[in-house]
Amino acid sequence: MDLSSLLVQFVSGLSTATLLFLVASGLTLIFGVGGVFNFAHGSFYMLGAYLAYTFVATVKLNFWVAALAAALGAGILGMLAEALILRRIYGRAEEGGFQILLTYSLILIIDDLVKLTWGTEYKSLSRPPGLGGALVMGDLVLPSYNLAIIGVGLLVVVLAWLVLTRTRPGRIARATALDRETLGLLGINVPLTMTVIFGIATALGGLTGALAAPLRSVTPGAGIEVIIDALIVVVLGGMGNFWGAWLAALLLGEVNAVAVAVAPEWASLFSYLVMVVTLIFKPEGLFAPRQVRKV
Amino acid sequence: MSSRKAWGLLALALALVMALPLGVCAQDKVIKIGAMYPMTGRPGLYGLDSVAAAEMAVAEINAKGGVKGHKLVFINTDSQAKPDLAVQIAKRYISSENVHFIFGEVSSGAGLALTEVSSQYKKIFIGTDHASTQLTSDKLQPYYFRVSNNTFQSMAAGALYLKERQASKPWTTLAYIGPDYAYGHDQWNELKYNLDRFGVKYKVVGEYWPKLAAPDYTAFITAIMKDKPDILVGGLWGGDTVAFIKQALPYGLFQKMLYFSPDGGGNYELMSATGDELPVGLALSGRHHNNWPDTAANKKFVQDFFKKAGRYPSYAAEGAYSGIYAIAQAVEQVGNPADTEALVKAFEGMKIKLPEDPEGFTSYIDPLTHQIVQVQAIGETIANKDFPPATRMLGNWKVYKAEEIMPPVEYLKDHSSEYLKGRLPK
Numbered sequence: 085m086d087l088s089s090l091l092v093q094f095v096s097g098l099s100t101a102t103l104l105f106l107v108a109s110g111l112t113l114i115f116g117v118g119g120v121f122n123f124a125h126g127s128f129y130m131l132g133a134y135l136a137y138t139f140v141a142t143v144k145l146n147f148w149v150a151a152l153a154a155a156l157g158a159g160i161l162g163m164l165a166e167a168l169i170l171r172r173i174y175g176r177a178e179e180g181g182f183q184i185l186l187t188y189s190l191i192l193i194i195d196d197l198v199k200l201t202w203g204t205e206y207k208s209l210s211r212p213p214g215l216g217g218a219l220v221m222g223d224l225v226l227p228s229y230n231l232a233i234i235g236v237g238l239l240v241v242v243l244a245w246l247v248l249t250r251t252r253p254g255r256i257a258r259a260t261a262l263d264r265e266t267l268g269l270l271g272i273n274v275p276l277t278m279t280v281i282f283g284i285a286t287a288l289g290g291l292t293g294a295l296a297a298p299l300r301s302v303t304p305g306a307g308i309e310v311i312i313d314a315l316i317v318v319v320l321g322g323m324g325n326f327w328g329a330w331l332a333a334l335l336l337g338e339v340n341a342v343a344v345a346v347a348p349e350w351a352s353l354f355s356y357l358v359m360v361v362t363l364i365f366k367p368e369g370l371f372a373p374r375q376v377r378k379v
Numbered sequence: 380m381s382s383r384k385a386w387g388l389l390a391l392a393l394a395l396v397m398a399l400p401l402g403v404c405a406q407d408k409v410i411k412i413g414a415m416y417p418m419t420g421r422p423g424l425y426g427l428d429s430v431a432a433a434e435m436a437v438a439e440i441n442a443k444g445g446v447k448g449h450k451l452v453f454i455n456t457d458s459q460a461k462p463d464l465a466v467q468i469a470k471r472y473i474s475s476e477n478v479h480f481i482f483g484e485v486s487s488g489a490g491l492a493l494t495e496v497s498s499q500y501k502k503i504f505i506g507t508d509h510a511s512t513q514l515t516s517d518k519l520q521p522y523y524f525r526v527s528n529n530t531f532q533s534m535a536a537g538a539l540y541l542k543e544r545q546a547s548k549p550w551t552t553l554a555y556i557g558p559d560y561a562y563g564h565d566q567w568n569e570l571k572y573n574l575d576r577f578g579v580k581y582k583v584v585g586e587y588w589p590k591l592a593a594p595d596y597t598a599f600i601t602a603i604m605k606d607k608p609d610i611l612v613g614g615l616w617g618g619d620t621v622a623f624i625k626q627a628l629p630y631g632l633f634q635k636m637l638y639f640s641p642d643g644g645g646n647y648e649l650m651s652a653t654g655d656e657l658p659v660g661l662a663l664s665g666r667h668h669n670n671w672p673d674t675a676a677n678k679k680f681v682q683d684f685f686k687k688a689g690r691y692p693s694y695a696a697e698g699a700y701s702g703i704y705a706i707a708q709a710v711e712q713v714g715n716p717a718d719t720e721a722l723v724k725a726f727e728g729m730k731i732k733l734p735e736d737p738e739g740f741t742s743y744i745d746p747l748t749h750q751i752v753q754v755q756a757i758g759e760t761i762a763n764k765d766f767p768p769a770t771r772m773l774g775n776w777k778v779y780k781a782e783e784i785m786p787p788v789e790y791l792k793d794h795s796s797e798y799l800k801g802r803l804p805k
Contacts, residue, residue, distance in 0.1 A: 089601075089605045092601045092604075092605065093601055096597040096598045096600070096601040100595045103594075196419070204423040204424045204427055205651065205652070206617075206618055206652035207652070208652040208653060208654070208656075210654075210656060211629075216629065217629055218630065225601075225604070225629070225630050225631065227629035227630065230597070230629075296594070298625065299595075299622065299625055299626050300594050300595075300618075300622045300625070301622050301625075303420075303421050304420060304421075304423060305419065305421050305592075306594075308592075309593070309594045310594055340598055344598040344599055348585065348587045348602065349586065352590055
């Protein structure tokens with residue numbers, strides 16, 4: 085493969101990776117801070133896509149405003165799900181298994197609610213005005229909307245870094261991840277913190293769904309399509325590791341893009357291979373800090 | 380007991396007594412059809428359209444007094460397009476619902492599982508809109524009949540289309556993108572088989588196998604652009620086609636090559652989901668079209684469906700509608716919905732006029748393979764606002780004769796079940 089087609093594939097991989105990261109970011113945030121594995125995270129992604137569709141097609145909002153509103157909507161629904169349902173199983177011995185079953189049933193419930201509200205016909209959104217085309221440089225074609233998504237992905241990474249490291253709520257969030265009991269003793273409202281973090285995570289899911297809507301078909305069941313790849317990203321990055329998820333998404337996006345061009349028949353195998361190898365040799369995640377092993 | 384409660388009980392008892400004889404009567408003279416269609420997920424729309432159209436056919440036939448004194452009764456259970464679930468439902472239909480026919484299923488995976496149940500219990504299975512050719516070749520059994528086209532028929536028509544096109548707009552290279560499961564691989568193998576059979580010269584420059592329901596096609600699109608095929612054959616369907624086309628648009632893919640998808644690519648759902656974004660000039664087809672053939676029967680079917688469902692049908696609707704009419708016609712001839720062996724004879728070779736038949740042609744069921752034999756039309760996307768929300772429909776039709784696109788005997792010799800083998804001409 086020559087250099088220019090390699091570059092084209094690389095940029096393809098970058099845009100795939102950004103959407104992967106955006107879905108995975110919320111998933112890994114909830115896991116890292118709350119210890120909750122939210123199998124229904126993809127459903128909030130789907131809700132974001134449907135909400136954005138309604139805000140654009142029915143309420144006639146500008147696309148970017150609609151995307152933010154959809155993120156807000158998904159966040160509020162996420163907080164409700166946490167406060168009304170998930171919170172009740174925290175701390176139980178069977179919590180791990182219960183979480184998966186409970187969040188899996190949430191997927192089915194949300195799918196049916198979506199079907200009742202929006203029907204089963206495919207919904208579709210156009211790219212926002214001005215971003216329908218592409219930058220063309222010889223063989224290199226860069227769709228403007230994909231570039232915008234890459235930009236949003238970077239913005240989320242920077243914002244998350246600032247919030248988590250430079251602000252008090254960010255420090256509380258990190259402390260929640262370490263020791264909820266002590267934090268409670270210090271007078272922090274831990275249940276509220278958990279709900280808010282769940283809301284932020286599902287809002288990230290909703291934002292991604294809204295951003296992906298112009299590129300994909302919006303259907304019931306769309307959440308299932310993204311959750312497995314997002315899970316791979318979370319595992320590769322190290323469960324709960326925000327930066328790890330970003331690097332893992334980049335790695336997977338690029339592995340896939342190059343594999344499709346070089347060995348199309350086996351393309352989907354490679355991302356799973358990367359995961360299997362990681363699980364065997366570095367189960368704490370590719371980008372997790374080296375752990376001290378006790379002898 | 381308060382008097383209100385007593386009155387309530389009395390009313391309930393009365394209602395039960397009144398309902399009882401009705402129920403018994405109805406059970407005496409019914410044709411019971413047990414359907415399995417997905418109502419959820421990506422294939423959910425196909426299931427909903429199928430069920431709406433089947434119910435429409437049942438209502439039409441019952442309104443005219445039923446079939447030889449029998450009323451049609453249609454029940455459906457959500458199969459989620461899952462083979463194991465469909466099998467469970469079919470067994471329940473047979474053992475406790477006493478259905479006369481099992482019916483439906485838009486997924487070939489579930490269809491293949493159901494045909495085993497049909498064979499085991501000797502219960503007729505009317506297949507609608509699952510397209511794997513295997514059901515009417517390698518896996519054919521005596522009690523299976525299909526009333527919509529299979530992928531072989533679509534791909535044979537596709538090969539003829541490409542052959543004609545080579546004469547008018549010379550092309551040499553092909554690339555393929557299709558889902559990485561039986562349906563995707565079958566289409567590609569059958570297209571190549573038919574291109575060879577019709578003596579078309581071509582060179583394959585790329586083959587791509589995304590997973591079914593993959594959300595992102597970007598890497599595939601840029602790799603296909605690098606291959607520079609003259610024609611990109613698409614084996615994607617439903618939401619996958621929608622996502623692929625939307626993602627390929629800014630790359631200018633459709634200006635650089637012909638996108639050609641003759642089996643499921645031209646379903647109405649694509650036109651309704653993409654609106655103005657859908658490029659003109661793509662060559663597509665499907666198992667039924669809302670605007671072809673331009674006959675009174677097809678127009679009536681489409682408009683009646685619209686009145687019932689509030690939306691225009693995707694192609695699965697007409698398949699289910701046809702299945703109900705085929706059952707009615709078979710029972711009309713035999714007189715008894717329980718006489719399975721006589722019904723099998725009635726289906727074999729049955730001639731049946733359907734909404735998708737153009738003037739001068741009547742669909743029929745091939746007595747050898749139990750596959751319906753139908754005309755196939757391939758069209759190009761053109762501007763057309765007759766079926767909103769779509770703003771593009773297919774037009775500039777090329778029409779392929781029904782007999783020309785059936786699998787030839789040489790093909791069947793290599794692809795036949797034990798049952799079919801015994802029936803092939805020596």
